[in-house]
Amino acid sequence: MKLSSRSRYGLRAVLDLALHYGKGPLQIRAIAAREEISNKYLEQLMTILKTSGLVRSLRGPKGGYILSKPPDQIKLKEVITALEGPLFPVECLQHPQFCPHCAECITRQVWADVQEAMLGVLEATNMQDLVDRVKTSENRKA
């Protein structure tokens, strides 16, 4: 029941982009350095995020990546789903035919409750919320 590094790194990269929203593109190299992720691995994550439509890329010198929407319009759920795939704790919630017991399975209801609890958090929070948290935490420090 662990999240992949893909999602951990990816969310940090998106937060980095959100912190720079409106200030031009960020390069992989810069993000990777700040977040201490391998250049090449981050490249793959950015490709995933680009395919999902969350970020846009600009090629060539002075290129890089930008968010395709303002941070307050990006729910965490979108980011994590893009990176991690559909957020089902068990296969049978997504594909009932996966298990012949689905119709009457009581444990399946439990997993539905768990899923709902998780999604509740990820739908209630957007990238701007995280940006704000970063800024207040930086003020506290200063």
Next chain:
Amino acid sequence: MKLSSRSRYGLRAVLDLALHYGKGPLQIRAIAAREEISNKYLEQLMTILKTSGLVRSLRGPKGGYILSKPPDQIKLKEVITALEGPLFPVECLQHPQFCPHCAECITRQVWADVQEAMLGVLEATNMQDLVDRVKTSENRKA
């Protein structure tokens, strides 16, 4: 972010034991047949549950497994933790030294929120709750 089959099967096995609580031991063969799990694989799961103290075993003919406490004293969290290991969506929540950014990491707070939401469900529900749900769902059918 998927639960292992270990946990899915294991919880179903524990629920099976809970449904028969007080009526003597259940054999692996019987549980495996009802839940459509391989005998040998279920055997491993029962060993895990036994090591964690959730079930007790009786050897020899007419032996089998029983819950070591009444169903209303077994929270789902105990069962899942026994099978799945500690329920941390990211390593750095459990071991802050895992990542050098932990102190100031805002995404880490998100994962803490997600964890709290999940654990909320798993701590609020016990095995007797599931037994009750099975019984009401059976009554509805009849």
Next chain:
DNA sequence: ATATAGACTATTAAAATAGTAGGTTTATAG
């Protein structure tokens, strides 16, 4: 032109997962 930066394709080492196989021990029923 040329340097910069993303895009694409392939490979890989390590770990986890979901089993399978087969023999050993223990307790009970007859």
Next chain:
DNA sequence: CTATAAACCTACTATTTTAATAGTCTATAT
């Protein structure tokens, strides 16, 4: 006392996923 039922124990294995790494190709700003 002996046959048998059942848990117990050790080992193996095929598959998948993960987290990268490597190298080449393409677009573009200056």
